Amino acid sequence: MLRLIKNFFIVFGNIFRKPHTIIYPRERIIIPDGSRGVLHLKVDPDSLEIICKGCGLCKIICSQGCITVQKRAEDKGREVLDEFCLDLSKCIFCGNCVEFCKMNAIDMSYKYQLAEFDKKNLKLEKTELVKPSGTIRDFW
Amino acid sequence: MLIILKKVFFILAILLVNVYICEYINNKLTARMDLRRGYKISGAKGIGFPLVRFFKYISRSEKTNIWTFFIFLFSLLIWGVVPITANLILIEMDYSLLVALTFYIILIILLFFNSGRTSYSDAYSESGKKVLILLSFLIPALFSIASIVLINKTLSLKEIVNSQHQYWNIILQPLGFMTFFISIFLQFKLLGIRGKSYLSPGANIGKEGTGLGKIIEKFSIYMIVFFLIIILNILYLGGWQGIYIIRGEIMLAVKFYIIFVILLLMDKSLGRIDSYSMLIRINWKFLIPVSLVNFIVTFGFLIARDVYNLI
Numbered sequence: 118m119l120r121l122i123k124n125f126f127i128v129f130g131n132i133f134r135k136p137h138t139i140i141y142p143r144e145r146i147i148i149p150d151g152s153r154g155v156l157h158l159k160v161d162p163d164s165l166e167i168i169c170k171g172c173g174l175c176k177i178i179c180s181q182g183c184i185t186v187q188k189r190a191e192d193k194g195r196e197v198l199d200e201f202c203l204d205l206s207k208c209i210f211c212g213n214c215v216e217f218c219k220m221n222a223i224d225m226s227y228k229y230q231l232a233e234f235d236k237k238n239l240k241l242e243k244t245e246l247v248k249p250s251g252t253i254r255d256f257w
Numbered sequence: 258m259l260i261i262l263k264k265v266f267f268i269l270a271i272l273l274v275n276v277y278i279c280e281y282i283n284n285k286l287t288a289r290m291d292l293r294r295g296y297k298i299s300g301a302k303g304i305g306f307p308l309v310r311f312f313k314y315i316s317r318s319e320k321t322n323i324w325t326f327f328i329f330l331f332s333l334l335i336w337g338v339v340p341i342t343a344n345l346i347l348i349e350m351d352y353s354l355l356v357a358l359t360f361y362i363i364l365i366i367l368l369f370f371n372s373g374r375t376s377y378s379d380a381y382s383e384s385g386k387k388v389l390i391l392l393s394f395l396i397p398a399l400f401s402i403a404s405i406v407l408i409n410k411t412l413s414l415k416e417i418v419n420s421q422h423q424y425w426n427i428i429l430q431p432l433g434f435m436t437f438f439i440s441i442f443l444q445f446k447l448l449g450i451r452g453k454s455y456l457s458p459g460a461n462i463g464k465e466g467t468g469l470g471k472i473i474e475k476f477s478i479y480m481i482v483f484f485l486i487i488i489l490n491i492l493y494l495g496g497w498q499g500i501y502i503i504r505g506e507i508m509l510a511v512k513f514y515i516i517f518v519i520l521l522l523m524d525k526s527l528g529r530i531d532s533y534s535m536l537i538r539i540n541w542k543f544l545i546p547v548s549l550v551n552f553i554v555t556f557g558f559l560i561a562r563d564v565y566n567l568i
Contacts (some may be wrong), residue, residue, distance in 0.1 A: 124526035128290045136294040 153210040154228040156184075156203050158246045159221070161206060167247060168222035171198040175214035175223065183207035204245060205231055205239040262348055268336050271345070276479045279517060280307040283450060285519065290525045311472060318468025324371040325473045331367060332480035339487060342497045342506050352412040354402065358389040358395075361484060364477065365391055371474060371506035391447045393540055395447050398440045401433035404555040405492050414488075418496035422425060425495040430555070434493045436548040441485045443536060445520050446527065448478050499560055 139146060159168045173189025187200040216222050233239055284306055287293030313542065338353045338360070340346035350356065354531040374434035406412060408429060409420045417426075427434045490496055492511050497505035561567040 121526055124528075125522060128526045130288065131292055132289045134292060136289065137292045137356075138294045173401065211540055 142198055148227050152227055153225040155205065155226050155231065156214065156246060157224050157226040158163065158201060158243065159224060160247060167198050168220055169198045170196050170220060176217060178213050178217045180211065180213065181209055182206045198243065201243040201246060203241045205241060206236060217218050261347065264345060268341060268345055271341060272336065275483065276476065277307050279479060281520060286521055287525065312338065314468055314472050318469060321470045321473065322365055325470045327373055328364065328367045328477045329473045331360055331364045332477040335364065335484055339484060341487065342509065346415065349415065353414045354412045364481060368477065378446065388445060390536055391444055394440045394444050397436045397544035397548035400552045401437040402492065403550050404430055404433045407555055407559055414491050418491055418498060421495045421498055425493060427493040432495065432547060432551040437489060437493065437543050440544055441489060442520055442523055444485060445482060446524055446530065448481060450478055450482055486513055489516065
């Protein structure tokens with residue numbers, strides 16, 4: 118009975134409080150810190166080269182099998198990333214790839230508006246994943 | 258004949274406008290209680306929401322069954338004997354309270370037949386239990402009504418209101434009011450005005466009941482709630498008796514909406530009912546004994562005063 122009375126006043130107070138929901142896209146809120154958007158391949162700021170060497174650990178760890186990685190050997194036996202493909206239609210944004218990457222070469226951007234008319238557009242290549250445009254934390 | 262038609266038109270207009278307003282308040286207030294914004298796409302502040310929902314259901318299916326037709330009929334017939342105001346009554350009779358209660362019980366039984374029509378074999382037994390619980394809430398309400406009838410010595414709703422010109426019955430019968438109000442609230446809860454009705458047995462009833470049938474079911478549930486609130490007003494809160502310069506009709510509307518909002522708030526604060534044994538316990542261990550004691554005390558008081566002239 119006491120709980121009912123307490124709930125009654127909480128519910129009554131809620132009527133005069135500001136609602137938590139917003140009308141998207143007319144109103145927007147700041148993307149919460151640590152939100153996981155599309156994968157982003159990091160670039161070394163000095164040499165402007167992709168940090169990822171294509172070891173394939175992210176591909177092994179990915180439970181959805183949405184990452185495809187291929188590496189190639191350059192002259193002097195140096196291994197570089199040849200192909201990195203992410204299938205967004207399968208990705209569940211778990212962030213395991215980022216956590217397990219030894220080179221710390223990938224992170225999750227804040228890009229979240231991912232709807233596409235064509236399914237082919239959901240397969241992102243290396244060139245698209247390198248672009249830093251979606252990494253800025255803007256309004257949701 | 259013209260006067261009767263005029264009255265019918267007025268009663269229907271009042272009911273439809275109130276259903277619209279209550280559906281809007283229900284949607285908006287329930288959303289705000291959840292800290293949501295509520296339906297907003299249909300015009301300014303979602304004023305067109307009930308209309309949008311009406312057309313949404315209509316577009317799905319126009320099929321009805323015989324039970325929904327009877328439910329619709331009785332939910333309107335009930336207003337033939339219940340006075341909304343002093344003049345807005347179709348059939349004036351000395352035992353309008355009895356007739357109204359009979360119509361109400363028939364309406365609940367019809368709701369049971371309507372909610373039980375599913376493909377599940379045990380649907381009738383399941384919804385039957387809930388309807389029996391709902392009907393059992395009438396027992397304390399009937400005891401409370403009997404006490405009021407004893408005090409006012411009439412079965413006419415109009416005369417009950419007229420006898421409250423000095424002070425409302427809530428002052429004479431606070432216990433009766435409390436039991437009647439709780440019984441109304443629990444009936445309100447079981448009828449499920451806020452979401453899916455508790456009378457619906459299966460999970461698929463929402464799909465099976467969409468369309469015109471669903472609208473009629475919702476309308477009849479609103480009619481039941483309106484009836485209960487109006488009866489509460491008439492029996493305990495002075496009905497359409499005005500206060501000072503405020504007209505009685507305005508007072509009735511104010512009381513009606515205050516009770517409706519309080520019922521919505523209480524409905525939300527109780528949460529979802531998972532165990533029906535709790536409802537049965539509340540009814541048989543609290544409401545019925547209290548209302549019975551109230552009835553006995555009132556009866557004893559009246560016998561001591563009128564028969565033996567002790568008081």
